[in-house]
Amino acid sequence: MNLDFEDDDDLAGNGPKWYQRTWSGILTKTKDKKPTPDGLWEKCKRCKEVAPTKDWIVNHYVCGACGYHERVGSMEYFDILFDDNEFTEINANLSSGDPLKFTDSAPYTDRVVVAQRKTGLKDAVRTAHGKINGQPLMVACMDFNFIGGSMGSVVGEKIARAIDYSLATRSPFMMISKSGGARMMEAAFSLMQMAKTSAKLALLDRAGIPYISLLTNPTTGGVTASFAMLGDVNIAEPEALIGFAGPRVIRETIGRDLPKGFQSSEFLVEHGFLDFIVNRKELKKKVSTLLQIIWSQKQN
Amino acid sequence: MANQNWFDFEKDIVELMDQLEKAKETHEMGKLDMTDMMATLENKIEEAKQTVYGNLSGWQKVQISRHPERPYTLDYIENIATDFIELHGDRQVKDDKAIVGGFANIEGKPFMIIGQQKGRNTKQRQLRNFGMPNPEGYRKALRLMKLAEKFNVPILTLIDTPGASPGLEAEERGQGEAIARNLLEMSVLKVPVICVVIGEGASGGALGIGVGDRVLMMEYTWYSVISPESCSSILWRTWEMKERAAEALKLSATDMLQNKLVDGIVSEPLGGAHHDPQAAYDSLKAAVLQSLGELEGMDPEDRIQERIAKFSAMGVVVDA
Numbered sequence: 001m002n003l004d005f006e007d008d009d010d011l012a013g014n015g016p017k018w019y020q021r022t023w024s025g026i027l028t029k030t031k032d033k034k035p036t037p038d039g040l041w042e043k044c045k046r047c048k049e050v051a052p053t054k055d056w057i058v059n060h061y062v063c064g065a066c067g068y069h070e071r072v073g074s075m076e077y078f079d080i081l082f083d084d085n086e087f088t089e090i091n092a093n094l095s096s097g098d099p100l101k102f103t104d105s106a107p108y109t110d111r112v113v114v115a116q117r118k119t120g121l122k123d124a125v126r127t128a129h130g131k132i133n134g135q136p137l138m139v140a141c142m143d144f145n146f147i148g149g150s151m152g153s154v155v156g157e158k159i160a161r162a163i164d165y166s167l168a169t170r171s172p173f174m175m176i177s178k179s180g181g182a183r184m185m186e187a188a189f190s191l192m193q194m195a196k197t198s199a200k201l202a203l204l205d206r207a208g209i210p211y212i213s214l215l216t217n218p219t220t221g222g223v224t225a226s227f228a229m230l231g232d233v234n235i236a237e238p239e240a241l242i243g244f245a246g247p248r249v250i251r252e253t254i255g256r257d258l259p260k261g262f263q264s265s266e267f268l269v270e271h272g273f274l275d276f277i278v279n280r281k282e283l284k285k286k287v288s289t290l291l292q293i294i295w296s297q298k299q300n
Numbered sequence: 301m302a303n304q305n306w307f308d309f310e311k312d313i314v315e316l317m318d319q320l321e322k323a324k325e326t327h328e329m330g331k332l333d334m335t336d337m338m339a340t341l342e343n344k345i346e347e348a349k350q351t352v353y354g355n356l357s358g359w360q361k362v363q364i365s366r367h368p369e370r371p372y373t374l375d376y377i378e379n380i381a382t383d384f385i386e387l388h389g390d391r392q393v394k395d396d397k398a399i400v401g402g403f404a405n406i407e408g409k410p411f412m413i414i415g416q417q418k419g420r421n422t423k424q425r426q427l428r429n430f431g432m433p434n435p436e437g438y439r440k441a442l443r444l445m446k447l448a449e450k451f452n453v454p455i456l457t458l459i460d461t462p463g464a465s466p467g468l469e470a471e472e473r474g475q476g477e478a479i480a481r482n483l484l485e486m487s488v489l490k491v492p493v494i495c496v497v498i499g500e501g502a503s504g505g506a507l508g509i510g511v512g513d514r515v516l517m518m519e520y521t522w523y524s525v526i527s528p529e530s531c532s533s534i535l536w537r538t539w540e541m542k543e544r545a546a547e548a549l550k551l552s553a554t555d556m557l558q559n560k561l562v563d564g565i566v567s568e569p570l571g572g573a574h575h576d577p578q579a580a581y582d583s584l585k586a587a588v589l590q591s592l593g594e595l596e597g598m599d600p601e602d603r604i605q606e607r608i609a610k611f612s613a614m615g616v617v618v619d620a
Contacts, residue, residue: 097616099559100550104535153615160612182503182525184534187549188561191503191525192614195511198483199608206488222525224476225464225504230484244476244504245466253466263471273474 044068060280069237069280071217074126074141077176081139081284087130091161095122096154099189108185111147121146123154124179127162129171133288135296138166141176142223149179151223152186156193159227163200170299172210172291177228180246181221194226201230210295212287215242215265215274233290234274236265242274305368309360310571313352316345353571356520358546358555362528364520365499369574371581372431373400373415373458376498379581380588381406381413387444393473396437398429398465399509401444403453407589412448414441414509415458415498431500432465435478438508442482445489454492454592457509462527464505479508486511487611488604492595494588496566497521497553498573513607514591517553518584519568523561524551561614564591 042056043049049065060080061070079085095112102108116122124146129138140162142149159175166173182190204211213231215224217240224244228234236242243250243263251258261267268274278286306314320341327334356364364370377384381404388395401414416433419425433441441457448455464475486493486509493512501510501523517523528546529539536545556562566587573580595603 091619094617094619097618099616100548102548104548153617157615157617184526184531186616187526187551188524188556188559189615191507192561192611194480194504194507195483195487195611196614198480199487199511199611202484202488203608205484222504225479225508226483227480229474229477229480242476243471244464244479245471249466250468250471254468258468262468271472271474273477 042070045070060283062280067238067279069217069239071144071178073143073145074121074176077141078126078128078130078139080280081132081137081174081287082128082130083132083134087128087139089126089128090165091127091158093122094154094158096152096186099153100185100187102185102187104185111185115146119143119146123158124149124151124183125155125158127158127165129165129169132284132291135288135291136169136171137174137287137291138162138169138171139174139176142178144178144180144218147183149223150181150183150190151179151193152183152190153193155179155183156190156196159193159197160200163197163204166204166209167207170207170209172212172295173204174212174214174287175227175231176214176216177219177223178216179219179221179223179228181223191222194222197227198230201227205232210291212290214278214283216240218242220244220246229273232294235276235278235286236268236274237280238265238277240265242268307360307363309356310352313345313348313571316341316348320345349570357543358522358549358552359528359543361520361552362500362522362546364572365522367572367574368420370499371573371577372420373413373417373460373498375577376415376458376581376584377404377413379577380585381411384413387447388440390436390439390443392439393436396429396434396440397427398431398433398461399437399441401441403448406456406585409589409592410453411588412444412453412455413458414444414455416461416505416509418460418499429465431461432463433461433505433508434465434467434470435473435475438464438475438478438482441509442485445486445493449489449491452491454494454596455489455512456588457493457495457512459495459497459501459506459510459523460499461502461505462500463502464508479504482508483511487608490600490604492592492598492603493607494591494595496584496588497523497562498584500527502527511607511611513595513603513610514564515562516564516566516587516591517556517562518566518573518580519553520572521553522546522551523553523556524549563610 041050042053044063046068047066061072078087098109121143125142127140140159211232213228213234215228215236219228219242265277323334323337384404386402400417404413416431417428418431419428445455495510495512495515497517503525528542531545532541533539553565567583569576569579
């Protein structure tokens with residue numbers, strides 16, 4: 001570093017002159033600081049706007065000031081979509097085996113137990129059916145805070161069974177993706193979940209039952225390369241990261257920085273891989289209207 | 301010596317072969333009768349081969365699968381099939397050279413053969429993008445599969461890729477969608493689909509042409525969700541743990557068969573296909589024809605149901 005300062009001593013000692021405080025003691029004393037009780041206020045991760053928690057909930061965790069979509073999980077999405085938050089969860093008790101006895105710095109089984117304790121979830125997807133504005137819908141929703149929303153046997157199996165339910169009851173299927181991709185600790189078992197879920201979707205397609213795929217931040221890897229991209233209608237939340245390869249891998253491969261907005265929802269709409277972007281506040285209305293047009297009114 | 305590229309773990313074999321070479325020279329010059337010596341050495345070489353190749357680690361198998369002289373897709377096509385008519389292009393963007401395909405006859409039976417293609421020298425490797433397809437490669441593959449279905453021709457795919465291309469253009473043109481579409485469409489193809497991993501089977505890039513009634517692996521190949529190097533770099537933040545990653549991933553043909561994630565193993569000459577390519581061609585051809593024999597008499601709908609049921613059964617879950 002070669003900074004041209006008049007007095008070099010400033011660099012070693014008190015810092016350059018423009019950097020010095022003109023008066024000292026502006027620290028706020030602890031007793032004068034105003035504490036913010038947990039759970040009353042939420043701060044937007046992007047624009048730092050603070051709003052009462054109850055407003056965040058009413059807004060479905062979308063910032064009222066800048067429109068930033070805070071990451072939420074299956075619990076919130078079920079609440080957003082299902083009428084009166086009434087739904088029936090299926091296969092809620094499926095949890096992971098350890099077919100490969102996989103161990104890196106910790107055994108895979110330990111990681112699963114830790115994730116289960118931390119999140120209160122069994123794995124990275126929950127599947128439930130209920131009504132959306134009076135119309136039946138089967139929803140599979142991923143949870144990112146369970147090992148990065150990664151897809152192993154449980155995720156694949158629960159999605160496959162949810163599609164089976166849609167086939168058996170002739171009810172539309174909706175997938176809410178949020179995942180870093182396949183779960184490495186189940187290696188090829190994870191990989192084959194891509195084939196399994198896609199094959200089930202082929203059956204749903206042949207049966208003429210609607211499949212709506214919602215991609216949320218982030219959706220990458222094997223999830224993008226299987227069920228997430230296979231919707232009759234593919235939609236996404238604003239500014240979600242969506243791609244096959246992760247940005248870091250691409251950057252390393254091509255050896256330069258990625259263009260701004262690369263792999264965002266908006267980028268994918270421009271390139272023709274998404275039908276539209278939906279604000280979370282509009283999600284239920286848009287999906288139920290679409291289903292009403294393409295499906296529900298024909299069923300009676 | 302046919303093959304100039306030896307791995308470190310083969311050095312015992314190489315030393316003995318050098319000794320044999322020298323013994324032969326001496327013998328041929330007529331100085332000494334080395335017949336006994338040569339026979340002993342040949343036996344030793346055979347023993348060394350059995351020891352080395354009988355106890356390969358996962359990582360060593362990965363190395364063999366990448367041997368620069370290993371037969372690639374076009375080598376197999378040239379040597380197991382006749383009348384190959386290569387078809388190009390996805391009809392949308394371009395012709396991806398990392399995936400080749402076309403109609404051919406194998407022992408007089410029509411096939412659509414599709415596979416990833418690697419290059420042998422720098423120029424070819426660039427042309428073939430190191431066997432890493434772009435979306436248009438997967439879309440070309442799908443177009444050819446649909447063509448085969450239309451004319452009721454069975455499909456053979458040959459898998460050999462370090463992964464789908466992770467580039468800017470690949471993302472713009474929907475790499476994820478292209479692979480996903482193939483998984484869906486392949487699962488309901490009306491014609492028999494036979495897939496064989498002939499080298500590297502890396503993740504979605506491999507699976508993108510890998511959904512079949514029979515999925516086979518050649519003996520010294522690997523198939524998993526990630527390469528050992530990338531797995532090592534993610535889990536241990538260094539490429540140096542690749543040997544351990546290769547073991548943990550259980551990516552060899554024997555492991556994959558044991559876990560019922562593939563349907564069979566195609567044997568190779570001891571030490572790998574590059575030691576005796578003709579033997580590898582014969583072996584692959586026999587396996588393909590046997591699989592076709594098992595599949596071609598089936599009702600197409602039954603075949604589809606069985607194919608989907610097979611993939612649906614993959615995975616280990618606990619219901620409690």
